Amino acid sequence: MDNVKNKAGFTLVEMIVGITIFSIILSAVAGLFATSLKAQRSNLAVEESLSQTSYVLEYMSRALRMAKKDLSASCLSLRGYNYENTNNDTSKIKFIKFDYSQNYDACYEFSLQGGILQESRTSLQTGVKTTQNLTSANLAINQLVFKLTGENQNNDIQPRVVIVLNLAGRENSQLQIQTTVSQRNLDVNE
Amino acid sequence: MNNIPMFNPSPQKGVSIFFSFMVMTLLLSIALGLSSIFLTQVKISRDIGYSVVAFYAADTGIEQILMQRSGPISSCTKISPCFLDNGAEYFTVVKTPGLDCNASNYCITSIGVYKETRRAIEVDF
Numbered sequence: 001m002d003n004v005k006n007k008a009g010f011t012l013v014e015m016i017v018g019i020t021i022f023s024i025i026l027s028a029v030a031g032l033f034a035t036s037l038k039a040q041r042s043n044l045a046v047e048e049s050l051s052q053t054s055y056v057l058e059y060m061s062r063a064l065r066m067a068k069k070d071l072s073a074s075c076l077s078l079r080g081y082n083y084e085n086t087n088n089d090t091s092k093i094k095f096i097k098f099d100y101s102q103n104y105d106a107c108y109e110f111s112l113q114g115g116i117l118q119e120s121r122t123s124l125q126t127g128v129k130t131t132q133n134l135t136s137a138n139l140a141i142n143q144l145v146f147k148l149t150g151e152n153q154n155n156d157i158q159p160r161v162v163i164v165l166n167l168a169g170r171e172n173s174q175l176q177i178q179t180t181v182s183q184r185n186l187d188v189n190e
Numbered sequence: 191m192n193n194i195p196m197f198n199p200s201p202q203k204g205v206s207i208f209f210s211f212m213v214m215t216l217l218l219s220i221a222l223g224l225s226s227i228f229l230t231q232v233k234i235s236r237d238i239g240y241s242v243v244a245f246y247a248a249d250t251g252i253e254q255i256l257m258q259r260s261g262p263i264s265s266c267t268k269i270s271p272c273f274l275d276n277g278a279e280y281f282t283v284v285k286t287p288g289l290d291c292n293a294s295n296y297c298i299t300s301i302g303v304y305k306e307t308r309r310a311i312e313v314d315f
Binding site for chain 1: 207210214217218221222224225228229231232235236238239242243246247249250253254256257258259274275276277278
C-alpha cells in the first residue's frame with residue numbers, strides 16, 4: 001500500500017487546473033489557426049479575382065486602343081463614329097478593329113451576359129459571328145460601364161473610353177476598378 | 191541515502207507533464223508559425239489589390255492627356271488631384287525637354303494613389 005501511495009500521480013485539483021489551462025490555450029490556438037485559414041482562403045480568392053480582372057482589363061484596353069472609325073455604318077449605327085454604346089446601354093460597347101485571326105476588319109462588342117463579360121466579333125468580310133467569354137463563372141461582374149468621350153469625329157476630342165468594373169469573386173472578395181483608354185488612331189474628320 | 195528521493199530520482203516521474211508541455215509547445219509553435227505566414231500573405235495580397243487599382247488610376251492619368259490635340263496639359267495636379275469613382279486618385283506632371291526630361295517633346299509622369307499605395311507611370315516622347 002505504501003508503495004502504491006508513493007507512486008500516486010496528480011491530485012484532482014492539479015488535473016482540473018492542468019486541463020483548464022490546456023483547454024484555454026488549445027482553444028485560443030485553434031481559433032487563431034481557423035481565422036488564419038479563413039484569411040488564406042479569402043487571400044487566394046482575391047488573387048484569383050485580381051488575376052482575371054487584370055487580364056480582362058488588359059485585353060479590352062488593347063482592343064479599344066486599336067479601334068477604327070466606322071466610315072460606312074457597317075458596324076455602328078452612324079457613320080463617322082469610333083465607339084458606340086449598343087442601344088445606348090452603357091454596359092455594352094461596339095467598335096471596329098482589325099481581326100488578326102481572320103486578317104480582316106471585324107465588328108467587336110464587349111457586353112455583360114449574366115455576370116460574365118463576353119466578347120463577340122462579327123467579320124465584316126464574311127458576316128460570321130463568334131462569341132467567347134472573357135471571365136469565368138467564379139467571377140461575378142456586378143457592374144460594367146463604358147463611358148464614351150469624343151466618340152464622334154465631328155469634334156476635336158480624341159475618343160476615350162472610361163471602363164468601370166465592379167466585381168465579386170469567391171469568398172465574398174470585392175473589387176472596384178476603373179481605367180481610361182484613348183484611341184491610338186488619330187480621329188481626324190474623314 | 192537510497193531512501194532519500196532527491197538522490198534516487200525515478201525516471202518515470204514528471205514524464206507526463208514534460209510530454210504535455212512539449213506537445214503544447216509544438217502545437218503552439220506550428221499554429222503561430224502558420225498563422226504568421228498566412229497573415230503576411232493576406233497583407234501582401236491586400237497590397238497587390240491596392241497596387242492594381244493604383245496602377246490603373248495612374249494609367250487613367252496618362253490616357254487622359256496623352257492624345258490631347260494641343261499637347262498634353264495636366265489638369266490634375268498634386269495640389270488638386272482628380273478622383274475616380276472607386277476612391278482612387280491620380281495626378282500628372284508634364285515636363286518639356288530640359289534637365290529632368292530627356293525626350294524629344296514631352297515627359298509625362300502620372301501617379302495613381304489608392305489608400306496607402308502609389309504607382310507611377312512615365313511616358314516620354
